[in-house]
Amino acid sequence: MIELKNINVVFNVKNTKVYAVKDVNLKINRGEVFGIVGLSGAGKSTLVRTINLLQKPTSGKVIIDGKDITHLKGELLRKIRLNIGMIFQHFNLISGKTVYKNVEFVLKANNYPKNKRKQKVEELLKLVSLEDKAKAYPANLSGGQKQRVGIARALANNPQVLLCDEATSALDLENTEEILNLLKRINKKYGITIVFITHEMEVAKTFFNRMAVMSSGKIVEINDVYSIFANPKAKVTKSLINKNLNIELSPGIEKLIQVGELVKLYFKGDRSIDPLISDVSKKFNVNLSIIHGKIDYINDKPLGILIVNITGDKEEIEKAKLYMKENVSGIEENYNLQKEVNPIE
The missing domain is CATH 3.40.50.300 (P-loop containing nucleotide triphosphate hydrolases)
Known part of the structure; x- marks a missing residue:
């Protein structure tokens, strides 16, 4: 046209x-x-x-x-x-x-x-x-x-x-x-x-x-x-998307997390609704705490972000992260919460 x-x-x-x-x-x-x-x-x-x-x-x-x-x-x-x-x-x-x-x-x-x-x-x-x-x-x-x-x-x-x-x-x-x-x-x-x-x-x-x-x-x-x-x-484009999908957390939340490792997970398409957290908890000797997350639906297709804290034996944590890598579209290990708490900085 x-x-x-x-x-x-x-x-x-x-x-x-x-x-x-x-x-x-x-x-x-x-x-x-x-x-x-x-x-x-x-x-x-x-x-x-x-x-x-x-x-x-x-x-x-x-x-x-x-x-x-x-x-x-x-x-x-x-x-x-x-x-x-x-x-x-x-x-x-x-x-x-x-x-x-x-x-x-x-x-x-x-x-x-x-x-x-x-x-x-x-x-x-x-x-x-x-x-x-x-x-x-x-x-x-x-x-x-x-x-x-x-x-x-x-x-x-x-x-x-x-x-x-x-x-x-x-x-x-x-x-x-x-x-x-x-x-x-x-x-x-x-x-x-x-x-x-x-x-x-x-x-x-x-x-x-x-x-x-x-x-x-x-x-x-x-x-x-x-x-x-x-x-x-x-x-x-990445800058515009990141600002839109940014997860805002309350200042001080990072001080409450003293042990384990923070991981940021990215989900795309149908896998966004898979029970990943439940599967990881059952398969590996680790504890998972969900810190924050969101799912957007764009043209009826899901796009999600999840921040989790993993605690447990170091070897088990590595196995859990490897499993998550294979089942999500992207993963950010050793995630720095400060980026979400103070996104302008």
């Missing part, structure tokens, strides 16, 4: 060329939810705005549904943009217009038949569950409600592509979940291709089919979401 070929975006800052986007090649499939993640300044927003040419690339090609749109202007570009909806971080609503008028405004701007506007606006407000807010003004809405108005407005022209620029970063957890669930329903019902940029890895875990990771204007990694979380390749 979307193909970006050798995209570069260069700005001149004090007579110096700054690459906001550098040599990006990307293909996004029809009907998928594709995420672009990275730290602030990575180039995510600049890249996503090249898709509808709000940001003209310095070089490269933007191809939508098989058509090169890179050099389109005027009426031809406007027609292409009608097929690409966009929602923003800060909603961009017209404060002096009601919810109804905010949505109708888009229809008016695109010469939607006047006698059909009322029905269309009502359909869109029903889709985003805001029928009862038609006469309300943006100032009287919650953040989640404002973003739902933004979604209704973005869908007014029946687009095939929906671009979401940090669409949940201004929302609390409850409203974020609400907006993501709404977008999932829209994607499933209408088959709209969604491109969603964010720095929030929780959003990536629960919402994307595939994702690209950006750093310093470049895409450093592309894969399905589970593969990226389970086996990150690039340094920046």
Whole structure:
């Protein structure tokens, strides 16, 4: 549905060329939810705005549904943009217009038949569950409600592509979940291709089919979401994943563990739910204490981390660790709890 070929975006800052986007090649499939993640300044927003040419690339090609749109202007570009909806971080609503008028405004701007506007606006407000807010003004809405108005407005022209620029970063957890669930329903019902940029890895875990990771204007990694979380390749990806999966422990917990050895275990896929701790206790003369752990489910597949303290005879501990190595996806021996207690350090 979307193909970006050798995209570069260069700005001149004090007579110096700054690459906001550098040599990006990307293909996004029809009907998928594709995420672009990275730290602030990575180039995510600049890249996503090249898709509808709000940001003209310095070089490269933007191809939508098989058509090169890179050099389109005027009426031809406007027609292409009608097929690409966009929602923003800060909603961009017209404060002096009601919810109804905010949505109708888009229809008016695109010469939607006047006698059909009322029905269309009502359909869109029903889709985003805001029928009862038609006469309300943006100032009287919650953040989640404002973003739902933004979604209704973005869908007014029946687009095939929906671009979401940090669409949940201004929302609390409850409203974020609400907006993501709404977008999932829209994607499933209408088959709209969604491109969603964010720095929030929780959003990536629960919402994307595939994702690209950006750093310093470049895409450093592309894969399905589970593969990226389970086996990150690039340094920046590992950092983002580790922060998201980090286990926070109370200060002082390490002082309570005076004997034995700490081991951190990593579980992936179906083996995440195997009774490993029980098996080790039965097979070897060791005692296992679970210090902390968590399991995430990404696209319905488990990914887990467990920190355990092993005590007993040294030889038996080594046998137990060898058995665990053979039955988990990764193991970190002689684990330093201080990393979890003081993760910033």
